[in-house]
Amino acid sequence: MANKFSLVSMGCPKNLVDSDNLTERLINSGLSCLDNHEKADILLINTCGFIEDAKKESIAEILKITELKKGSKHLIVFGCLAKRYRDELLKEIPEIDAIFGVGEDERIVEYCKRIAARRKGDTEKIREKHSPIHRVSSYAYLKIAEGCSRKCTYCVIPLIRGEYKSITPDEILKKAERHISGGAKELILIAQDTASYGKDLNGYDIANLLKDLCSISGDFQIRLLYAYPASIKESLLNVIAEEEKICRYLDIPFQHSEDRILKLMKRGGSRNGYLNLIRKIRHAIPDIALRTTFIVGFPSETEEEFNSLIKFMEKAEFDRLGAFKYSKEEGTPAAKLKGHLTDAIKNRRFDTIMRHQADISLKKNKALIGRRFKAIIDEASKGIAVGRLYSHAPEIDGVVIMENSKPPFAKVGMGKINSSLLKIGDFATVEITDVYDYDLKGIIVR
Numbered sequence: 001m002a003n004k005f006s007l008v009s010m011g012c013p014k015n016l017v018d019s020d021n022l023t024e025r026l027i028n029s030g031l032s033c034l035d036n037h038e039k040a041d042i043l044l045i046n047t048c049g050f051i052e053d054a055k056k057e058s059i060a061e062i063l064k065i066t067e068l069k070k071g072s073k074h075l076i077v078f079g080c081l082a083k084r085y086r087d088e089l090l091k092e093i094p095e096i097d098a099i100f101g102v103g104e105d106e107r108i109v110e111y112c113k114r115i116a117a118r119r120k121g122d123t124e125k126i127r128e129k130h131s132p133i134h135r136v137s138s139y140a141y142l143k144i145a146e147g148c149s150r151k152c153t154y155c156v157i158p159l160i161r162g163e164y165k166s167i168t169p170d171e172i173l174k175k176a177e178r179h180i181s182g183g184a185k186e187l188i189l190i191a192q193d194t195a196s197y198g199k200d201l202n203g204y205d206i207a208n209l210l211k212d213l214c215s216i217s218g219d220f221q222i223r224l225l226y227a228y229p230a231s232i233k234e235s236l237l238n239v240i241a242e243e244e245k246i247c248r249y250l251d252i253p254f255q256h257s258e259d260r261i262l263k264l265m266k267r268g269g270s271r272n273g274y275l276n277l278i279r280k281i282r283h284a285i286p287d288i289a290l291r292t293t294f295i296v297g298f299p300s301e302t303e304e305e306f307n308s309l310i311k312f313m314e315k316a317e318f319d320r321l322g323a324f325k326y327s328k329e330e331g332t333p334a335a336k337l338k339g340h341l342t343d344a345i346k347n348r349r350f351d352t353i354m355r356h357q358a359d360i361s362l363k364k365n366k367a368l369i370g371r372r373f374k375a376i377i378d379e380a381s382k383g384i385a386v387g388r389l390y391s392h393a394p395e396i397d398g399v400v401i402m403e404n405s406k407p408p409f410a411k412v413g414m415g416k417i418n419s420s421l422l423k424i425g426d427f428a429t430v431e432i433t434d435v436y437d438y439d440l441k442g443i444i445v446r
């Protein structure tokens, strides 16, 4: 067969959604998807060019795949890194047959169809067909907008992905329904800024979209990631507080707390403004889990400013926190700032912030012992189930590990979970019995 493709996706969930969409389009165009590069005829890599580490990982993956490129296999590189470094990649890695940027699915599909048809010797034999969404996990990412119109000085996304553009509600709702009928029990809304959704859509906003998603029938939950602080409106908080299907969880990348650094970053926020926003959110939704990310080692960040950032995070007591070491990106205004810090300083500040967060997280986790929560099951095998509470987003937050359980699961194997009773995507009630820095341990009580 000459029309088998494999696709590897690097980087963030937004890239993963792009990869899923392309996979679906290729399958609908008559090609078959394999998870094995060695047997595939067309090897596709969706690259990430967000920060230095991500670039290195994507390049390493391309080089790894070039070793498998024997005979008449085709290697296609696309995505963020491909868009930023098209000429360099083509020059340095001659094994690449074609390179595409972001949002060029149409061209990639046409290219792949041409290869497949050429190899089959008959263009007519490329059939159009409709594929179901195959599901192997409890959740599905749902992209609600492309691009970003903000101008954060360290970020390459607007250069790569262009201006913010909301995907139409109709398209999102249809995709959501397909995910749910395909077995997804959690829809995770993503965009560069989910809270800005609809700003280009005549009055239909994120709160409207969430309400419409909640009205889809079925037992599922919804989670919102990447809400830019200045875009969070009362209507969004109200809908999270009111709708049972929406996880009481908000991911708000604050990036820093100090006014001078926020100004240099062009984030348009302030320490006091952020503390007020956090108070407002917790007042509106008392049990909300708040996640944030911070950039440490931004150019000219002083020791004093870094210490103030630590005080800010201790005051805010975020439930989840991720940190990035500042990465100097070509073409961004921040790359031209004075006072770039050494890797040693960035590493030390990164370790310090994560150590403080581990303490906060452990303290918060300890307060959960003895309490019962609804958990979604992500893995169930060999007598152990791994799941998440409303306060855990997959891949970036902790998990709850469920070992010993009470009936009905305890009826088999001396208190062990009968994995045939628990399936990926099931909801269970779990009682928290023990905690680690980030993960929890519990028993299933229902």
Ligand code: SF4
Residues within 6 Å of the ligand: 148, 149, 150, 151, 152, 155, 156, 157, 158, 192, 193, 228
């Ligand atoms: S909001 Fe700022 S950091 Fe986020 S994608 Fe847009 S420009 Fe980049």
